[in-house]
Amino acid sequence: MAIADDRVTTALSAVATVMRGARDPWWVIGSAAVALHGVVTDVADIDLLASAADAMDVVTRLGLAVDQRDPHPLFRSRIFAQWPRADRIVEIMGGLAIDERGIWQTVIPTTRVILGGVYVPDRADLMQILSRFGRAKDLERRRLLAAL
Template sequence: MIGAGDPSLIKTLAAVADAMSPALRPWWVIGSAAVALHGADAGKVGDVDILVDPSDVDALFRRLGVAALDLPPHPLFRSERFARWAVHPLPVEMMAGFAVATDGGWQRLEPATRHGIAVDGRNIHVPAREELVAILRRIGRPKDVARAAALEGREPG
């Protein structure tokens, strides 16, 4: 069960599914919430991260009444458009045109797999477990590596 039945996570994910229902292109929950949705120990889920297609982002931001934020550069990842939706128990971070730094430069991250997981009668889309492991390892922060290990059912390292 996700987040051991964490009502804050369930309520936020239900709101995400409702907000994303008009999307014309695929979207995914990634990060700790996706790890929890796969039934692994994600540690503390402090927010919900969503990858949104750039063609859906303007309509989404308008519907939710959020504005794109200009974030300081991060050495590991960046988004063409980013906003935070903070009207539910957990903040929701929406990223369009998300890219990860690699040895060869910035590489756009768009999952190839998309699995639906039912939450409160709604469908939440996440990458397949194996692909989520690869995404988390690619991002590479210690908390992401630990979550990848939890998905693989082993200790980090």
């Protein structure tokens, strides 16, 4: 695990706690997952991927508002909210989909391993997800994961 920032570790612990009652599989993806796999990288926020039902349950329990902004041109979630914590913002995504050549495809990891007390996709699965996202920062994280 390459997370040297105690604030990220604290935020991940809070994610694990809030997801204890989840009915469906959930994952931390993005930079936090990459760091948990051992890559030294900046973790600006924590991306929590859950089913729409579990995401809505968490949003309700935390008293958060579902974000009603126009969707990102590449990504959209049935449920999206930000959990503004002092240690890190947690972005809660329920029913995440990505626009792949004009077709919205659901993003559901195929693997689930526990690192740092949270579920993340295994390294190969996470690399595939980062490739699908296709942004420069995702491709760089994929390259760093592949180099491990």
